[in-house]
Amino acid sequence: MIGWIDSRLGVDSWARKALRKVFPDHWSFLLGEIALFTFIVLVATGVFLTLFYRPDATPVVYEGPYAPLRGREVSAAYESVLRLSFEVRAGLVMRQIHHWAALVFVASIVVHAARVFFTGAFRRPREINWLVGVGLLVMALMMGFTGYSLPDDLLSGTGLRIGYSAIISIPFIGPYLAYLAFGGEFPSEGVISRLFVMHVMLFPAIIIGLISAHLAILVRQKHAQFPAAGRTETNVVGKRLWPSQVFKSTGLMLITAAVLAVMGGLVQINAIWEYGPFDATTVSSPAQPDWYMGWLEGAIRLWPPFEPHFFGITLPAMFIPSVLLPGIFFTLFALWPFVEARAIKDHEEHHLLDHPRDVPFRTAVGAGGLAFVTVLTLAGGNDVLALMFNVPVESVTWFLRVAIFVVPAAVAAVTYRIALELRDGDRRVFGRKKATFLERSASGGYEEKP
Amino acid sequence: MRGATLTAVAVIVFVGASLGSGVARAQEDPMREARDLFVSNCASCHGADGQGTEAGPSLQGVGEASADFQLRTGRMPLSNPDAPTLRKPPAFDEDEIALLVAYVGSLGVGPEIPRVDPESGELPQGSELFIAHCAACHGATATGGAVGGNAFAPGLHESSPLTVAEAMITGPGEMPVFAFSEGERNSILRYVEYLRTTESPGGFDIGGIGPVSEGYVAWVLAMLILVLTVVVIGTQRGEKGS
C-alpha cells in the first residue's frame, strides 16, 4: 500500500528521511504532546457538539425531560445544550469530555511552558517558537472563555458581563470597543452567535496554524537536549521517529484520550441545568470562571477600590486588574527570551538545555511568577475558601492581599537559594557541612582538604 | 334541719370551689411551666418577659415561627451571645419546644408556624424562585455560601422543609424576610428536596459548587495521572531522569 501511495506522490526518500529523524528522549519533552493530544480530543468532541448546538439567543419554551426547567423560557442555545445533555445518546459524555479536555488543555500548556522556561529552551534560535507558544496559550484561554459561554447559562453569562465591563473600563475607547465586540449594550442578542463563530471557526483556524508553525519550526531546528556524555551543541542524540517515538506518542495520545474519557463519564462538570438560564437580573454563588481565568478573577477581587479622577476623566476600578495586569504579564512573558539575552549578554545559539539549578536567577524568577499566578488563582475562589475554613471572606481577602506580595518574593528567594546550593554541590544537611578529607601532613598534624 | 342544709351547701360550695380552682390552676400550669422553662434557659439574654437585654434582642412580636425555627435547628439557646448561630442538634425535646414556642408566641403578635406541603409545589416555579432569590447566598445547589463577616448561609441539604419555610418567613440572622405566597413557598421547598435527593446525571458531583472544584480535580487528578504517564513512558528502563 505504501508503494501505491509512493508511486503517485514520490514520497519515498522524504519518508525515509522523516521517519529516521532523531528526537532526544527525555520524559519532559513529552509534556507538550499532552497539550497537542488534548487539542485533538477537543476537536473531535467539538465537532460532535457543533452538530447539535444552536447559536441562537431567541427565547424558546423548554419541554424536555429535565423537570425543574419544564415550561420555562430559555434561549435556544441553552435549550440545545440541555437537549444534548439529556436527550441525545452519548451527548452528555461528549460534552463532559470536551469540557474536561478544555481544562486539561490549558493546564498542559502551562506545564509544558514551564518546562521550556526552566530549561532555557526559548533561547536562540527558538525565540520565534516561544512567541508562537505564548500565542497558543493566549488562544487557548480565549477558546475556553468563548466555549464555556456558549451554553448561555447563568454562570457563564455573568462571566460575559464581567468581560464586557473590563472592556468598557479601557480609557477613551472602552465603551466603543465593548459595543463593537458585543453588538450593543449588554446583554445583546447577537453576542452568542458571535462567540460561536469565534469558537468554532476563527480561533481554531488560528490555533491550527500556530500549532503547525510550532511543530514545523521544531522539526526544522531539531529538538534541544540535556547535556550529557556524547551530546554537543552540534548533534542530536536520541531515538528515531519510527518506530520508537511514534509508538510512544501514539500510546500517550490514546492514554490522554482515555483519561479524559473516563473523567467525562464519571465526574460531572458544568452542570448548566443547576445554574439555570442566563438572566441579567440574577446571579448565583459561588461565581467563578473556569480555573485558567481564575488568576484574573483573583486580581479583580484583591484589587482595592481605587478609582481616581483627574481633569474629569475617570480611571475605572476594573481597568488595572482586568486589562493592564494581563497585558503587562503576557508582554513580559512573551519578551522574556529577549530580555534575558540582553541582560546576561548571551546571543549565542543554544541547543543544549540548562538544568534549572544551573541558572538560579531565571529559575527563581519563574518560580516567583508561578507563585504569583497561583496566589491570584486561589484568590479567585476566596468565597469558597471562606466557606471551607469558616472564616470571614474579608479576612481571606486581606490575607491574600498581603500574600500576593510576600509569597512570590519568598518563593523566589527560597528557590534561588536552593538552586545555588544544588548547583554548587555544597550540600548542607541540618547545618553540617559536607564531609571533607583529612590529610596527614609530614609534621604530624591533620589538614582538611575539600 | 337548717344546720344540715347549710353544711351540705357549704360542703358543695367548698368542693366546687376547690375543684374550680383546681381546673383554673391546671389551665395556668402549662404557661407557668413554659415561663419557667423560658426563664431558666432564655431570660438571661432575652429578659424574663422577652423584652430583650444587652445580650439578646426582644422576642416580643417575633412570633411562634421564629421561636420554632431557632429551637428546632438548635441555633438557640446560645451560650455565648457573640458566637455565630449555627445549626446544631436541638437542646430541647418536642414537648419543651412546643411550650417555649407557645410562650414566645404569647409575647406579641408575630408570624405563625406555616403549613408546609412540598409535594403540592411546582418544580419549575420552585427552581425559578430559588435561583432568583436564594441561590446568591445559599449556592446554586443549596450547599451554602459565605455572605460576609461571620455570616454564612447554611447548606440546606440537612434542613427540614418546615424549618426552611420558617426561615423564609422570619428572616433569621442576616437572612432577609421573604413574602412568598404559600404556593410559592411549597414550590421552593419542593425544589430544595429535589436538589437534595436527585442523583447527578454526569457522575460524581464534586461538591456542586462549579469551576473551583472542577479546576482542582483537573490538576490533582487528570494532570497528575498524565504527567506520571509521561514520566513512565518517557523513561527508559535502566535510565533515570535525565
Place this chain on the structure above:
Amino acid sequence: MNAERGVQLAFVLSTLSSIGLVIVYLRGGDPQLEGLLLGAGLGGLGIGIAVWATRLMNSPEVTEDRESLVSPAEGEPGPLEGEGEAVTRRSALVRMLIGAGGTLTAALAIPTLSLGPTPGSSLRQTKWTAGARLVTAAGQALRPADIPFEGVTTAFPEGEVGSADSQTVVIRLRPGLLQLDGRAATWTPEDCVAYSKICTHAGCPVGLYRSAAHELLCPCHQSTFDVLRGAVPVFGPAARALPQLPLGLDDEGYLVALGDFPEPVGPSFWNLERGGDE
C-alpha cells in the same frame, strides 16, 4: 507476566471495551458506562502500544548531526537579489507600494465598525422615567406595605420587566435607621429605599442582602454596600456607590420613580463624570 503478554492483554481488554461501548449505546446509553468503556477502549490500546514501545522495542540511541541554521556568508547574493533586482532596485516604487498597501489594508478593516453601534448616551440612561410605577418580576405594582421589614425585592419600571439596565433593589427599613442627606433623604417614602441592582464594579446583579448588617453584597467580587448610608462601598473592589433611584408614592399609594437614576448605573467608564455622548 512478561511484557508481550501484557500488551496482548491490553489489546484484548481494549477490543472488549469497544464492543461493550457499542452495546451500551445501542441499549440506550449511560454516561458513566460510556465514559468507562470508551476510556478502557482507548486506554487499553494506548497502554499496549506504550508498553510495546518501552519494553518490546530495542531502539538504540542514535546520533544525528545538526545542520547549521546560519546560512553561509557574504559574497553570495541574498535570496531577494538576482532577478529580484527588478524589485529591490526601485526603492521609490517599493515605498509607494507599501504606502498604498497599508492604506488599503486600513480601509479594508473599516467594516469592523459595522459590528456594533456607538454607545451614544445609552450608558447614561435606563428605562426609568418620572412617574413610572415599580413592579416586581411578576408584574405586580408595589406598595410599601407589600415589602416586609428586613425584606428585599427586585423591581422594574412598569412595562419593562426584566430590563437589564433598569433592575433595582427595593428595601424597606424600620423607621429611624436611614442616614441619608440632602435630596437623597427625600427619596425614601415610608423608609423604602431603592438602589440600582447593577454593581458599579463589574456589573453583576447585587443579589445578596444582609438584613441585620443592612448591607448589599455582590457575590462576584464581594463588593459590599451600606444600605443605610446611600449604598456607599464599605468593602471590596467597588469604588462607587450604587446609584439611588428617587422614589415617591402616587395617589393610590404605589411606589413610583421620580425620575431616572441621577448618575450612570453599572461599572464606571472613562468619561463617567463628563456627561454628553461617547
